[in-house]
Amino acid sequence: MSSQVHEFQAEARQLLDLVVHSIYSNKDSFLRELISNASDALDKLRLETLRDKELVADTTDLHVRLTPAAEPRTLTVSDNGIGMSRDEVIELIGTVAKSGTAQLRQALSEAGDASSSEELIGQFGIGFYSVFMVADRVSMVTRKAGESVGTRWESTGDGTYTIDDVADAPQGTSITLSLKPVDVENAVHDYADPQVLRGLVKRYSDFIAWPIRMTETVSVPAEEEGGEPTTEEADATLNSQKALWAKNKDEVSEEEYTEFYRHISHNWDSPLEVISLHAEGTFEYQALLFLPTQAPFDMFMRERSSSLHLYVRRVFIMDDCPELMPEYLRFVQGVVDANDLSLNVSREILQQDRQIRAIRRRLVKKVIGTVQELQDRKPEDYATFWSAFGKVFKEGLVNDPDNFQAVLKASVFETTHSATEPTSLADYVARCPADQKVIYYMTGESRQQIEHSPHLEGFRAKGIEVLLLSDPVDELWTSQMPEFDDRQFVSVAKGEAALDDEDTDEDTERDAEFAGLLEWLTGVLDQDVSATRLSKRLTDSAACLVGDTFSMSPQLEKLYRASGQEVPHMKRVLELNADHPLVTGLAEAYTGGGDDHAALEPTAKLIYAMALLAEGGELTDPAEFAKLLSDTLVAGLK
Incomplete structure (x- = not known):
């Protein structure tokens, strides 16, 4: 050509x-x-x-x-x-x-x-x-x-x-x-210049x-005394060719580790942490792993491959061995050198190999343990790690049931306790009142959206700490009803809020006072709500929507639909704040209106829509809501 x-x-x-x-x-x-x-x-x-x-x-x-x-x-x-x-x-x-x-x-x-x-x-x-x-x-x-x-x-x-x-x-x-x-x-x-290249x-x-x-x-010395030295061309090997993973950690300088990390990863940052393993016994292998400082651009792309290189007795086998590390630890870079595998091992054989599975279990535990050590001993490095890889690391809460508790312990979460510093669950538990036996949380699309949710009002008023979980993966692992330190996770947006002691006579009288209105609202909003009740979690807002204890959250419904899975719409409970002027006004209008309550239906629908919007939900018919709001505002001006 x-x-x-x-x-x-x-x-x-x-x-x-x-x-x-x-x-x-x-x-x-x-x-x-x-x-x-x-x-x-x-x-x-x-x-x-x-x-x-x-x-x-x-x-x-x-x-x-x-x-x-x-x-x-x-x-x-x-x-x-x-x-x-x-x-x-x-x-x-x-x-x-x-x-x-x-x-x-x-x-x-x-x-x-x-x-x-x-x-x-x-x-x-x-x-x-x-x-x-x-x-x-x-x-x-x-x-x-x-x-x-x-x-x-x-x-x-x-x-x-x-x-x-x-x-x-x-x-x-x-x-x-x-x-x-x-x-x-x-x-x-x-x-x-040869000397520059050698250096x-x-x-x-x-x-x-x-x-x-x-x-x-x-230079070649003269053969005879007093003679002139001569020169000749010689082939020189410039590198030592020593495998860093075969050395003990105290034998390798920080600079050597950094250059090796850059070589195998093709990254330009310095490693955040170096993990060296030398295993002897039934399965002998050596591993040198690195936690990077920053995430690669393709961290969340489907084609993102494993970053571990597999060697067998110093012979390179492959540079992307997913069998050695689960997907949620795909950011880990490094080398694993196994002694007892075949040199022509295939990916199909690796998937079934008992030694590879054993090595993987050990590597995973070591990586998670290292993250935990960063959290305990190097908070600044841990903050760097979490900022770059926290969302990926938390995928292990869904995909690795064997290490669920270890991943949970090594993770941190945003919380109402601090506007800037996330918290570990151990610290959350340490701050809990002695009689609080659960871990409260709320999921949503962003911290800002969650913080403005009506569901938090009663918890904020009583100084009860709530985890604010806004990563998509949080919807999945919390739906599995997990526990930590013998404490169940409880969503503040599900079930009845246990914020008060036992019901008082005043509570009973109030329930009776609103019974007719609550029953009527449930009928009017039958397509959207499963029931209507008075709330113990609201202090400022008029209403909020609450799921059943074991129901799917609206955000999880949305995630499933976005992935192409059809899920039925889950009706939720409409809770009303009996002390809010809008609710008390509606109750008075309902009581004084006789048997004809048709004129109150627009207000009922507006209250539902307001509760939905307040939590970041989406209206099924925005045009109807706009008309209802417009008509109500016009009527109020007359």
């Missing part, structure tokens, strides 16, 4: 410009990106040869090579890994395949400085473009293992690239950068499992 000129996909062209001119504060990052990609290519080749015994590929000396040249100033980063086909080059380099491009552009435009912008790049997987920060031209030659013809890709980063076939390309990928002049004022290194590899990529080599000129 002849040479062709292509334009970058529009989104890729815009992002390329942002990366080159706006984002990276540390231009050394390009080398880390290229070495990381080369390491991935070597991993994938070894794995593919295990899976496909017919694959024609040379695996005798897999490595990464750096080749600097002073004149002309170039740097070549090459590997003899899996390589890419022509179509893969166009797909992976010429376009931004991931969704979320628009979000990235917006996030970059809103980032306040270069360092915060830099952290965004790893989340969107476009680190290859960083080569144009240091190069005027980039040339890549690649041949996929098993194919006979290679591909050359070249670009100056100006919005176009050329691509053509190469008949004699070696297996793997070779990327040559025509370097820009050294910018001493901005502390840009000379990337054609950067040691700093950022020392743990890479494959040898990173560079040919260097070394």
Whole structure:
């Protein structure tokens, strides 16, 4: 196929410009990106040869090579890994395949400085473009293992690239950068200097499992005394190749952990917490896990994959092993190295493997325990974690019944106790009066909506703390009637509010006084309410709607309908505040109106609609409500 000129996909062209001119504060990052990609290519080749015994590929000396040249100033980063086909080059380099491009552009435009912008790049997987920060031209030659013809890709980063076939390309990928002049004022290194490259590899990529080599000129002592030393070319390995997960935590520096985390996650933040496990016995494995500082852009996307890399006896198997971690812990990054699995293990085998299930149980408990330790010992770090991952973590309350109590204990919730600080359930219980044996909560679409709900009035008046649960997942786990510390969760929007002691004679007389009105209202509003009663939870509002103890909340109904599931409309109880002027006025009109109460029906319907709107509900017929309100207002002006 002849040479062709292509334009970058529009989104890729815009992002390329942002990366080159706006984002990276540390231009050394390009080398880390290229070495990381080369390491991935070597991993994938070894794995593919295990899976496909017919694959024609040379695996005798897999490595990464750096080749600097002073004149002309170039740097070549090459590997003899899996390589890419022509179509893969166009797909992976010429376009931004991931969704979320628009979000990235917006996030970059809103980032306040270069360092915060830099952290965004790893989340969107476009680190290859960083080569144009240091190069005027980039040339890549690649041949996929098993194919006979290679591909050359070249670009100056100006919005176009050329691509053509190469008949004699070696297996793997070779990327040559025509370097820009050294910018001493901005502390840009000379990337054609072997000593600079040696230092950067040691700093950022020392743990890479494959040898990173560079040919260097070394001095050779004279053979005879008094003779002149000579020089010769020697192949040097720049990295130690030591697996960090095999080391004890006190043997690894914080910087080493940070660079390894960035390598496996392709993120640019620093890890919030490092979790190291060394298990011996029936199942032997090592694991090195990280809690990130910030969430990736695709955290809530369906295609979001697991972030755990699986190795078997230091041999890379896969970089997205969902069998090792449940979906609600999908933010965890890291490596698991098992000793007793087969090297050609498949995903189907993993799903049934007893050892994998045992490892998963241990990892899950360790991660949840680490979150709990953050909550107890590092409140600032815990606040960072919860802000980024709290909504995801709470999915475990629905999806992981075996660890429900542990997840519940490690979670925090907004509460009427504080306008800014969420509370753990342990702290909620510690603040409870001695005679309160339940945990009160209310769900809704936002904290503001819940706080303005009439249902809270009586609890607020008596100083009773209520959890304010506004995440969609809260509707699901609270519907399971859970307990914590032998205390049931009780919704303040369901059942009768137990805010008073036993009924008094005054209560009995009041119930009798309103009995006729309550019965009449139930009949008028039969399509919407199951009953009408006087309220013990209202202090300011005229009315509110209350569900039965075991009924589905309106928000949960809405969630099910949004997911395509039809659920029957649940009638609720209309509660009235007997001390509210609107209710007392309606009662007087009802008593003094004889047997004909038709004129009061609009007021009854308005009271129901007001109660529905006050809790954030939606009217089934807004036009009817508007007409009723208009007619009532007009009548009041006469």
